[in-house]
Amino acid sequence: LRRDPEQREFHQAVGELLATIRPVLDRHPEYRRHAVVERLVEPERMIMFRVPWMDDQGAIHVNRGYRVEMNSAIGPYKGGLRFHPSVNLSIIKFLAFEQVFKNSLTTLAMGGAKGGADFDPKGRSDAEIMRFCQAFMAELFRHIGEDTDVPAGDIGVGAREIGYLFGMYKKLQNKFTGVLTGKGLAWGGSLIRPEATGYGVVYFTAAMLAHRGETLAGKRCLVSGSGNVAQFVAEKIVQMGGTVLSLSDSSGHIYDEEGIDASKLEFIKTLKNIHRGRIGEYSERYPHALYVAANPTLGWNPLWRYPADCALPAATQNELNLADAQHLAAAGVRLVCEGANMPSTPEAIAFFRDQGILFGPAKAANAGGVAVSGLEMAQDAMRISWSREEVEGRLRAIMHTIHRTCLEAAAAYGLEGDYLAGANIAGFVKVADAMLDQGLV
Ligand code: NDP
Incomplete structure (x- = not known):
């Protein structure tokens, strides 16, 4: 880690894992003897490349593309692509690192990777998006393949970009294979893949509540983000009888005391997925709802101050800090379940654990997306399509297995009920054992 001191997000993700797996390293000296941690924190391969493309006015732009292939001990590399101006090597490495342990938890055979570009899709025409994607793939294609590395979507990469x-x-390789997941249904995609991450987060939340004899019915939930994950988190909460009070984007948040029900969610999906509009337009359509513009000078997010029972951050990394965590506790929130990757800062997580607030960590709670991507790969390989019920049933079963695995792994080290420790320990042990089995590679 001394090699890259400036990679703040990557260090944060590694630090979070190391803080919880120390008892495993103490009980299993073979992991230290074989330098498993030292090997895990160095990606197997990092690819960085130029992405030149032309906008609608004929001006030329140059972006930087990335693919970090972190670990292939338990399967081919698998993980999303992110198009966002904030993308840099630290962010892609943190996401790839998290992906290794998340994929390990899914019960499926997938290694970990992540990629993307510092490209800002906001305000770009369809034709510009298409030219950018083509320029990006003109280099990426030589590094990926259905048995090597299978990318998917993430922030800024949805069905259109895939x-x-x-x-x-397909054009460059002259091959029709399952090289990407999140594909359209007519050309190799899986039912429930768009819904999978969000639905999975809510199944995990419901399992956490059920473990304490409670249900989601009647619970008031704060949700951030309004993209792929947030939309389907909200949809499943409503289906399970909970109330969704908020959603957001990078411009601000909306708060609807009456609840964002199924028909209001349809408005949001059309607004975000078709018109690519801003969340503030919700309060123009539903004037009783509050819209609060984002204010980065505040140092905390007012979205996390409303009275509620549960909070599900589903926008981006480090969106919930210590001040936000304190506001959530004061507002009555007793459960936080992460939809986004690493949305809570280390200080916020420490506060939740100190206060006895139930905490569902991202690498367990949001693993449903990549799990259904794994199911999409299986369907592609067999050239068949499973029904909605079949895929959703498998997703629900996988989320319940992950929930149980976290509890069992934590209990094996005397850390009953600690989902963060359990997820890290279970995710780590499977990958570490595979690395030992395969020797020094
Ligand atoms: P989308 O691009 O569909 O949506 C992202 C949402 O978060 C948008 O509402 C966006 O607002 C908001 N957002 C992004 N960056 C910021 C920021 N810096 N500040 C405030 N809001 C921001 O992405 P996804 O829903 O797919 O991803 C959301 C999170 O979930 C990410 O952390 C991702 O890594 C994680 N995730 C996604 C999976 C998937 O299957 N898609 C799987 C597992 C994890 P705006 O439009 O204004 O930018």
């Missing part, structure tokens, strides 16, 4: 990326890959 389509353009897949089309270019």
Whole structure:
């Protein structure tokens, strides 16, 4: 880690894992003897490349593309692509590192990777998005493949981008294979893949509550984000009888005391997925709802101050800090379950654990997306499509298995009920054992 002192997000993700797996390293000296941690924190391969593309006015832009192939001990590399101006090597490495342990928890055979570009899709036309995706794939195609590395979506990469990326890959390789997941249903996609991450987060939340004899019915929930994950977190909460009070984007948040029900969610999906509008337009359509513009000078997010029972951050990393955690506790929140990757800062997590607030960590709670991506790969390999019920049933079973695995791994080290420790320990042990089995590679 001394090699890259400036990689703040990557150090944060590694630090979070190391803080909880120390008892495992003490009980199993073979992991230290074989330098498993030292090997885990160095990616197997990092690819960085130029992405030149032309906008609608004929101006030329140059972005930087990334693919970090972190670990392939338990399967081919698997993880999303992020298009966002904040993307840098530290962010991609943190995401790839998290992905290794998340994929390990899914019960499926997938290694960990992540990629993307510092490209800002906001305000770009469809034609510009297509040209960017084609330019990005013009280099990425030589590094990926259905048995090597299978990318998917993440922030800024949804169904439209996966389509353009897949089309270019197919043209360059002259091969129709399951090289990407999140594909359209007519060309190798899986039912429930768009819903999977969000639904999975809510199944995990419900399992945490059930373990304490409670249900989601009647619970008031604060949700952040309004993209793929947040939309389906909200949808499943409503289906399970809970109330969704808020959603957000990078411009601000909305608070609807009456609850964002199924028909209001349809408005949001159309606004975000088709018109690519801003969340503030919700309060124009539903004037009783409050819209609060984002204010980065505050140092905390007012979204986390409303009275509620549960909080599900589903926008981006480090969106919930210590001040936010204190506001949540004061507002009555007793459960936090992470939809986004690493949305809570280390100080916020320490506060939740000190206060006895139930905490569902991202690498367990949001593993449903990549799990259904794994199911999409299986369907592609067999050239069949499972029904909605089949895929959702498997997703629900996987989330319950992950929940149980976290509890069992934590209990094996005397850390009953500690989902963070349990997720890290269970995710780590499977990968570490596979690395030992495969020797020094
Ligand atoms: P989307 O691009 O669909 O949505 C992202 C949402 O978060 C948007 O509402 C966006 O607002 C908001 N957002 C992004 N960056 C910021 C920021 N810096 N400040 C405030 N809001 C921000 O992405 P996803 O829903 O797919 O991803 C959300 C999170 O979930 C990410 O952490 C991702 O890594 C994680 N995740 C996603 C999975 C998936 O299957 N898609 C799987 C597992 C984890 P705006 O539009 O204004 O930028």
